[in-house]
Amino acid sequence: MPRTHDPLQNYLLAALPEDDFARLRPNLELVPMSPKQVLYESGGRMRHVYFPTTSIVSLLYVMENGSTAEIAVVGWEGILGISLFMGGETTPSRAAVQSAGHGYRMKSKLLQQEFSRGGKVMQLLLRYTQALITQITQTAVCNRHHSVEQQVCRRLLLGLDRVRAPELTMTQESLAHILGVRREGVTVAAGRLQQAGVIRYSRGRISILDREGLEKLACECYGVVQREFERLLPGIPLGRDPRTPAHD
Amino acid sequence: MPRTHDPLQNYLLAALPEDDFARLRPNLELVPMSPKQVLYESGGRMRHVYFPTTSIVSLLYVMENGSTAEIAVVGWEGILGISLFMGGETTPSRAAVQSAGHGYRMKSKLLQQEFSRGGKVMQLLLRYTQALITQITQTAVCNRHHSVEQQVCRRLLLGLDRVRAPELTMTQESLAHILGVRREGVTVAAGRLQQAGVIRYSRGRISILDREGLEKLACECYGVVQREFERLLPGIPLGRDPRTPAHD
DNA sequence: CAGGGTCTGTACGTTGGCGCGCATATCGCA
DNA sequence: TGCGATATGCGCGCCAACGTACAGACCCTG
Numbered sequence: 415m416p417r418t419h420d421p422l423q424n425y426l427l428a429a430l431p432e433d434d435f436a437r438l439r440p441n442l443e444l445v446p447m448s449p450k451q452v453l454y455e456s457g458g459r460m461r462h463v464y465f466p467t468t469s470i471v472s473l474l475y476v477m478e479n480g481s482t483a484e485i486a487v488v489g490w491e492g493i494l495g496i497s498l499f500m501g502g503e504t505t506p507s508r509a510a511v512q513s514a515g516h517g518y519r520m521k522s523k524l525l526q527q528e529f530s531r532g533g534k535v536m537q538l539l540l541r542y543t544q545a546l547i548t549q550i551t552q553t554a555v556c557n558r559h560h561s562v563e564q565q566v567c568r569r570l571l572l573g574l575d576r577v578r579a580p581e582l583t584m585t586q587e588s589l590a591h592i593l594g595v596r597r598e599g600v601t602v603a604a605g606r607l608q609q610a611g612v613i614r615y616s617r618g619r620i621s622i623l624d625r626e627g628l629e630k631l632a633c634e635c636y637g638v639v640q641r642e643f644e645r646l647l648p649g650i651p652l653g654r655d656p657r658t659p660a661h662d
Numbered sequence: 663m664p665r666t667h668d669p670l671q672n673y674l675l676a677a678l679p680e681d682d683f684a685r686l687r688p689n690l691e692l693v694p695m696s697p698k699q700v701l702y703e704s705g706g707r708m709r710h711v712y713f714p715t716t717s718i719v720s721l722l723y724v725m726e727n728g729s730t731a732e733i734a735v736v737g738w739e740g741i742l743g744i745s746l747f748m749g750g751e752t753t754p755s756r757a758a759v760q761s762a763g764h765g766y767r768m769k770s771k772l773l774q775q776e777f778s779r780g781g782k783v784m785q786l787l788l789r790y791t792q793a794l795i796t797q798i799t800q801t802a803v804c805n806r807h808h809s810v811e812q813q814v815c816r817r818l819l820l821g822l823d824r825v826r827a828p829e830l831t832m833t834q835e836s837l838a839h840i841l842g843v844r845r846e847g848v849t850v851a852a853g854r855l856q857q858a859g860v861i862r863y864s865r866g867r868i869s870i871l872d873r874e875g876l877e878k879l880a881c882e883c884y885g886v887v888q889r890e891f892e893r894l895l896p897g898i899p900l901g902r903d904p905r906t907p908a909h910d
Numbered sequence: 911c912a913g914g915g916t917c918t919g920t921a922c923g924t925t926g927g928c929g930c931g932c933a934t935a936t937c938g939c940a
Numbered sequence: 941t942g943c944g945a946t947a948t949g950c951g952c953g954c955c956a957a958c959g960t961a962c963a964g965a966c967c968c969t970g
Contacts, residue, residue: 475799475800475802475803477803477807477882478882481807483802483803483806483807485799485802485803496792497792499788500788500789500791500792500795501785501788501789501792501894502789502792502793502890502893502894505792505795505796506796506799506886506890507799530780532778532780537749540747540748540749541748541749541750543748543791544744544745544748544749544750544753545750546795547748547753547794547795547798548753548754550795550798550799550802551723551733551754551755551798552723553802554723554731554733554798554801554802554805555723555725555731555733557802557805557806558731558805558842559725559729559731559842594806594807634725634726638754642750642754645750646749646750
């Protein structure tokens, strides 16, 4: 856990022009986020938007039979609650904290006001939304065409980029739920990755030993999303050394 | 093929306030759209935005090995080129005409100007984009969890809503490409649907005999998307009687 | 330090979808 | 009217992922 908390740990907030950020700052409230905590229920009202800093949040679709499928991941690079400025107010998916940490929240109304001012805030939020669309798109593609092992790699990399550390906290069980596959399927995939020396798995703690190797074993989907985030969100320090600050 | 062409056959154009539409009208150019025609290549420049009226366009992701997966469908209810106002200018996916027909196009620059005026044009485009996100999301979910047969049903219904006729022009081969599955898989699924009396298939022409039955055999994904389109785009005549005009 | 809970590893038969090959049916056109 | 092209139907073996069941490893707590 980080010594200090700072809204600038969130890329979107950090990328705002100074005066925009200064205006927002007083309305940002630091909140702890605990695993499994549900920020938004499917179709439910959204009172706040969230800017994660050290937490990771899953966007999940919950099927009628109760099983789930993650459609996107949001961490320090993003925001939760895009439907507030897209105009729909809600979405048919659930936002659930996947990895413990912190974030800042802000009243929905306020964000909507900021958005409707236009300018850089709006531009940034829309570009982020497009990046998110790409992530959802690649989830669809990956679900269709790639093996469980490849999907595990992709998901680990997405997680890695959002914790900025070579370690993830996620049991095989929860990873399976996220991907919408069997726990055993994840076990064998993880076993192979461990065999290959790219990760080490131990009771909910995944250490990444060889990130490059992991990227090689992943399908193209991860790269597409990563490049698109970098293209759309200038200066975003994705996939670089964890210690690199957001602004150099 | 319709006797007359009218930009108001496109929902988004029809839903605009009169003065907004009047301003746009002179810049709309009627264009025929032939099957397999590529409107945008992945990552390619977008000179125009398109408002389909009688055509259907697929958003496809083309994988490195050349195989494809459709991530969304756009017809008379939508617009092609959302990344122009989302700020990214391009997307990593391809837009290819799936069903012949017509549409109106407009210079990208002009749409961007209209969007940045804010107001109803922007609001409408953003709400449509959110609906599109839902469609992509459900594609991801469906790819993960549902059988080929269910996906065929879903896709047929999506197509039906966009031709406003109880008949689709689509070979099993092309449907297979769209869904990213084998042609034979589609054949057996279509065979069962035919057996069940909900459709009749004949050399690229699919007649829907029992739409309700088709909806019952489809998975929840279609309904989720349909309801979300209706919620986000007020007055959109989805899934109703083909003859019903957009405005009553 | 014992015992219960959690997490991970492994084995089995089952199944949905894949890849391939080929047979049949239908259409357009020469 | 006959031929090639296209579209559909079907049968095979194969494999990845599924469902189920259970065993071992590890951790925390009492």
